[in-house]
Amino acid sequence: KGNKEKEQIIYLLKKALQIKPDFPDALINLGNAFKEQGDLDSAIPCFQKALQIKPDFAQAHNNLGIALQEQGNLNSAIDSYQNAIKLNPDYQNAHNNLGAALQEKGDLNPAIESYQHAIKLNPKYHEAHNNLGIVLYKLGRLKESEASYKLAIKLHPEFAEAHCNLGAVLKELGELKDAEDSYIEALKIKSDYVQAFYNLGLILEEQARYEEAEHRFKQAIELQPEYVKPYNNLGSALKELGRLDEAEESYRKAIKLKPDFSLAYSNLGSLLSRRGKLIEAEKYTQEAINFNS
DSSP, X not given: OOHHHHHHHHHHHHHHHHHOTTOHHHHHHHHHHHHHTTOXXXXXXXXXXXXXXXXXXXXXXXXXXXXXXXXXXXXXXXXXXXXXXXXXXXXXXXXXXXXHHHHHHTOHHHHHHHHHHHHHHOTTOHHHHHHHHHHHHHTTOHHHHHHHHHHHHHHOTTOHHHHHHHHHHHHHTTOHHHHHHHHHHHHHHOTTOHHHHHHHHHHHHHTTOHHHHHXXXXXXXXXXXXXXXXXXXXXXXXXXTTOHHHHHHHHXXXXXXXXXXXXXXXXXXXXXXXXXXXXXXXXXXXXXXXXHO
């Protein structure tokens, strides 16, 4: 929806609420419209007011949780999702959202239980299978993670994020060709997928395919110039290709974007040392040590 259309929806909902202020469905829709615009400070009171009028409105608890989580208020978001589930134990989205909030908080085992509950309610819930895969990956349960991602893809073949996530787990398992294929599949579905370009670059760099890696890192940077990691890896690929001026420039760009990026300082120090710029090399190497100490 365009901005004008969103503003029109907000205007009409406000008019409806002037006529009938205690209309919880309109308040929920207004909250959703504000949230879509990124205006969480206006969205949250709409959901809260809907709950004052109708405390057993499970959807309002769930939507309030989503807005609170986006605001970074994880404990309150978790409470809201749990309230939604108490009112409607079969609310699959609330179970999935609870899992996401617990995961973000670092409570990984309870997050697994929430995702599994969502899947039990709806075995075809591809987002929950993908989310479960993410937590299993974080816990180092790689084969289980792989199985979750593959199930998500089987249920929804155009799920670019699951293809990208599968690539990451396959890389960890040492299956580099399959990982590469997964990233390429993700990019076929979503041609501006920055993370997939970057991850593909990493796979190519690991196989000493430096020119191909350079191309992928540059694609990631073109799409998201403020994303710092590709600059560091691009520097390393260019260094291996013997293009030391460009490599140095890339490392410096990484440091400019993230002044505490210790790996970029270390890489730049090593490159400057190789180029005979020993005093400057020592400075950057010492900075790297300082950040890591």
